[in-house]
Amino acid sequence: MARGGRKREGLRGGAARRARRRGDRRGQQALRGHGRGCAPARRRAGARHQGELRRALETGDEHGPEAExxxxxxxxxxxxxxxxxxxxxxxxxxxxxxxxxxxRFQRYYDAVAPGAARFLRDAVHTWA
Structure with a gap:
């Protein structure tokens, strides 16, 4: 239990102790929901994202529906x-x-396809 009787969600062991010592609210929020079972879902989402990036990049149009x-x-x-x-x-x-x-980011995205980092950047600036 945290101060005031509120339960600290998502923190265990040393992470909870460090957060209590620092009064680290942001760190607590970042750790919520990062338990077991999340990593496979995130990897699948990352793989879908890379596939979507390839498809959008093939169109060459960062203003198109695939980019959106x-x-x-x-x-x-x-x-x-x-x-x-x-x-x-x-x-x-x-x-x-x-x-x-x-x-590092450019290498990561350009490994999907050459020019992917620039395409993603331009698409985000168009649609975000």
Whole structure:
């Protein structure tokens, strides 16, 4: 139980102790729902996202309906990882800018197909 009688959801053991010591509300939110069984669902969602990215990229049109579907799916995928209430279209666009600014992200997306990072960034700026 947390102070005030509220239960700390999603935290166990050392993570709960560290959060109590720091009074870390944001860290608590980030850990909620990250229990066993979530990883396979997230991997499946990531694989679907990559397939959608390939399909949208094949059209070459970041303004088209496939790109719109891709951005909606990407937003849903992000919200699986981000704490509740953190997602916004502005945050989504800022993250997409990072896909080109950071080589690690660019490598990840361009491994799906060459030019995928730029396409995703442009689609997010169009549809988010």
């Amino acid at each position: 579907q891709l951005v909606r799916m990407h937003a849903t995928w992000l919200q699986m990882y981000w704490p509740e209430g953190l997602y916004s279209p502005e945050a989504h666009r800022s993250l997409a800018d990072g896909y080109l600014a950071d080589e």
